[in-house]
Amino acid sequence: MMKRGSMSHLLKWIGGLLLILMLAVALIQLARESVMRFEGKDCTLPSTEPAFTVAVEFEMITIPLGLPDGAKPLEMIFIPAGAFLMGSPVDEEGRRPDWEWLAHEVTIGKGFFIGRYEVTQAQWEAVMGEPLPESKWIKRGANYPAAKISWNECRDFVEALNKMGLGSFRLPTEAEWEYACRAGTTTPYSFQDSSLAENYIWWGWNARPAAEVGLKLPNPWGLYDMHGNVGEWCSDLWKEPYPRGTTQDPRGPEPYWLNVANYTPWLSNHVYRGALCHGRGRSATRCYEQAFDYHYRLGFRLVRD
DSSP states (O other): OOOHHHHHHHHHHHHHHHHHHHHHHHHHHHHHHHHHHHTTOOOSOOOSSOSSOOOOOOOEEEEOOOOOTTOOOEEEEEEOOEEEEESBOTTOTTOOTTTSOBOEEEEEOSOEEEESSOOBHHHHHHHHSSOOOOOTTSOOSTTSBOOSOOHHHHHHHHHHHHTTTSOOEEOOOHHHHHHHHHTTOOSSSTTSOGGGHHHHOOOTTTSSSOOOTTOSOOOTTSOOSSSSSSEEEEEEEOOOOOOOOSEESOOOOOSEETTEEOSOGGGSEEEEEESSSGGGGOTTOEEEEETTOOOTTEEOOOEEO
């Protein structure tokens, strides 16, 4: 039988050996990481998060407009309330500090339905009772976006649609638009990897003046052409960016001057988002035009409360 003193001595020896082994393993790992850093390799552990935001299935409704066969319906996807980072960091490629918001937290306090596609020419004709005015700059077809539309014409469309008794429609605020566009992402584009842009975006050089809606891949919340095709009018009056902290449901400035209602809204500058603008249609990109102005690459997308 081993004596108590001998047993204690053996346990200490084993403990010391284990400590030496642990130190050796730690030194080997440290040396390995040092070599990898020197060689420029990534030595971080692989992330357990998916490389891309997983697609989410939200409630969808279809607004009955009596469209012709083959025309894409006015489908709207429900976007739940939530918070997100609106704007762009100072080092984001393509950022324009004189036009874009600095990244700040925004809460959308109420869910809303937003168009799965940009408003199409077939939808425009069904609501307005007449086709878009002729223009050599617009490709014709039921599923091409209703383009070369001024903000004032968008307002006329919304008023006509609301009179049809199908719900309460409006243009999105720019905060709602960016929230829906980002779809839970914080990268410049909702598809996260800019090398995949051609799978998601109709750039100016591959769709002149605009392509049919819904032919590229959607964002993670099922919305098409948020980064490309036509620029999309928002409800907000334009305001140059300023430092803005955490906020809820921000909107543009009120249409008042010296506390008197501005009765010339057609002269006001309004925000538009998405394509056509600078920065190649990143999520944070924002631009403006006067409400009476139009461009062959300007269209819109609807919101229903």
